Amino acid sequence: MILTLVLLIAASLLSLAFVYLAITERDLLKAAAFSAGQSVMYAIMLQTMGAADIVMTYVAVSVGLYSALLVFIISKTERCEG
């Protein structure tokens, strides 16, 4: 029980850190990678809470499809912001 809670807290804090890094990053490719890191942390949280079905969809869409689409779209514009 305590391990579950520790894992949940650690994953949520790390996801917060990833979100901050993704928002403040000027290199868009790195920002997309940080965003994928946040999704991995969310997947760990969902798995800890026992939602295996959601994890399947979440990992495929949020870590895979979403990041790949972002990289494709960044290739159509400039890599650095501002």
Add this chain to the structure above:
Amino acid sequence: MSKRLLALILLIALATIAPLVFTIIVKMDVPRALKSLGLYYVKNTINDTASPETVTAIVWDYRGLDTIYETLVLYLAIVGGLAVFRVKEVALKTKIGLTSFARSSTRIISLLIATISLAIALHGHLTPGGGFPGGSALAVASMIVIPVYSANALIARGITSTRLVAIRGFALTGIGLVAFLPTIRGLEIVTNQAFYPATVLGQLISGSISLYNLFEFLAVMSGFTAVALYLSIPEEVFKVAEGA
């Protein structure tokens, strides 16, 4: 950079302290037992839908009509996405890919992803997963193949966007037929156990659930792969097409 690090540390410290204070003040209680609604599904899913997987049973049987409308919404979204790209497939004939190291590793990884995605989709009525996660996983495999081997590699092997859209149309027709067939015998639309068999040749297929999973897998995979094919067109091609 140091300012960014300081803000990060401050953010994490605040995020640690705030829930601690909140829990001490509110004294949250963690639920230990299943709610009566959850208990109903755990007890009755296997009898109602012949599927041991409660979530898939809810998605494709208890709330089946909702999921079919959701599939339609996704279909319209992808149709809209494809309508934005107005370049013909000739534009995709670039042959630039990555080095042989990247090619070999991508070959292994994409094969693994394809196998796992098939397992997710076809065992969707037995284990967590289903058509949508399986289809998006296979679309991810094609999305890594496109930059590494170039989009032309897919098109040369017959995976053209026209065919993908055709597969998508076929799969959606399949979903519609599976949903409508029970009405022939006067049953409600999206009926599962009263119309479809639970087992075929001794294998548990959970009636219509595995059929829905298969068609949804095809629809999602082909839709996302078609979008990826069009997204991989370089921006210069659009400018040339506009100028011409």
